Amino acid sequence: MKRAYLVAQSFSFLLVGGGCSAGVPSAAPRAEATPAEYRARLLDADRLEVRIRDGSGQFARLTIEEGAEPFVEQLQAAERDGALSDVDLGRWPVDVPVCKAACELRYTIDLRGIAQTFRNPQYGLAVGRDLVMPTTSFLLRPDGAAPSGEFVLRFEQGDMRYESGLRQLSDGSFRARLDDLPQAPYGVFTSAPVEQLSAGQGQLRAVLIGPEIALGTEARRSWIREALADVDNYLNGYSVSPLVIVLSDSGDSVSDGYSLGNGGTSVLVGLGRQIPQEELERDWVMTHELLHTTMPSLASRHNWMEEGYATYAEPIARVKRARLTQQRLFSEWYSALWQGQPFPWDGGLDGTQSWGRLYWGGAGFWLAAELAVYRETNGKKTLADCFAAVAHGSRGIADRWSVERFLAVCDAGLGAAVVRPLYEQLSTKPVTLPLAEYFALLGIKKKDEGVEFFAAPLSGCREALFAP
Secondary structure (H helix, E strand, C coil): CECCCCCCCCCCCCCCCCCCCCCCCCCCCCCCCCCEEEEEEECCCCEEEEEEEECCCCCCEEECCCCCHHHEEEEEEEECCCCCEECCCCCCCEECHHHHCCEEEEEEEEHHHHHHHHCECCCEEEECCEEECCHHHCCCEECCCCCCCEEEEEEECCCCEEEECECECCCCCEEEEHHHHHHCCCEEEECCCCEEEEECCEEEEEEEECCCCCCCHHHHHHHHHHHHHHHHHHCCCCCCCCEEEEEEECCCCEEEEEEECCCECEEEEEEECCCCHHHHHCCCHHHHHHHHCCCCECCHHHHHHHHHHHHHHHHHHHHHCCCCCHHHHHHHHHHHHHHHCCCCCCCCCCCCCCHHHHHHHHHHHHHHHHHHHHHHCCCCCCHHHHHHHHHHCCCHHHCECCHHHHHHHHHHHHCCCCHHHHHHHHCCCCCCCCHHHHHHHHCEEECCCCEEECCCCCHHHHHHHCCC
16 A cells, blocks of 8 residues: 555554747756755764755745654754854744755754654654654655755765665765655665665565564565566566565564655565465565556545556466466455445545545456456557556656546557546546446356356456466
8 A cells, every 4th residue: 555644554563653939039948956955964873963955945944744843852054154053943833034045954853752752664663773764754844835846865874874765866865856755755774784686677675674584584585576576577577666665573474565655666564573484475465565666646536546556456467477366366356346336425436535445446447447448459458558658657656647647648558548538437426337247248257165267258358467
């Protein structure tokens, strides 16, 4: 699942917390604004000092993640190259009049205090010496309307490093947009090694936080690689390179997973230390989250499209690599897709907050689209062509797209206007999908245990879903 900003969800083992006209001269190219610069260094294992240089005048009113304010210990500000003086932290957001022009800021912040208060890796969590925490929780940022321009974040790295899903430059610094900061990718202060894992064309960075699992390190590597291979195979290439943070703790299963973009790409998954080999091999959570990283972020009212995509594509991707059987997939869909049907009080899919509508309503939408794609393209295309066009035409979850752009790129990948018309039907009005008819057309019949297949008008569509 993608992280919903300001909704404190937790793992099971954690507390909730263009052109121009002829004859008209083109405008002179606009100089790129100098990005705001953050420089950070750990004063000790618990406290961070941050210096900010800004020339935009956007730092005159500052904020930080709600709940982290008490842990900003001292804030000083000055005109550029002037003497720093204390700023009153008695009221948030904090007003810094001197920063209405170019200015410098310096503050210290208690990272461990944040972690021990939130006790949630999406905001702050202490695991031994390691601190799992996105930059959102410790970087002061402009308050109010979305700020313009970019920022660069440089760390003075020592024994403890900061690893982040933010886009990293060749010099080790991070760079993103200032308006990414309210919901920046996951990160961690750690001394643990970061492993470079690959499968097919796909690559990612993985860091394991917490005690080693009973099966050992290689089992954990294999688990991540298999999920990466699922997505790489399904999309004919995995073009994003996320930071994957795995949190191990008590338990014998894979717990909740989350993905987060906005200036980069990151995944956070909980892993029980006593998980048995067979449970790890049939896990779907890592594949689900890595699929999320390949789709640009849409407006929150379209969350069902994103969750539906990962819910729909994940089992197909695993079947294509013989990690799941078709019978198991369709048996689950037969019993679960009804949860996405609208109740009398529901509206269209856009804006839904219902769990069933978000996940299974979204998956049902994509199943309906799959049948339409098969019909419109005479079996030459599948939805994987839509999703691959989007994935390879973007930076995945690091980008923010309008739904119009997404639909245009999707249908272009299919070579037919298929998904947009279906979206226009289901997004604003409640539509009960004829699921029984879909399964009959695909040649799927429910049995006492599982399903069985038979020849039917669209059984070719079912076979095309899993073709190499």
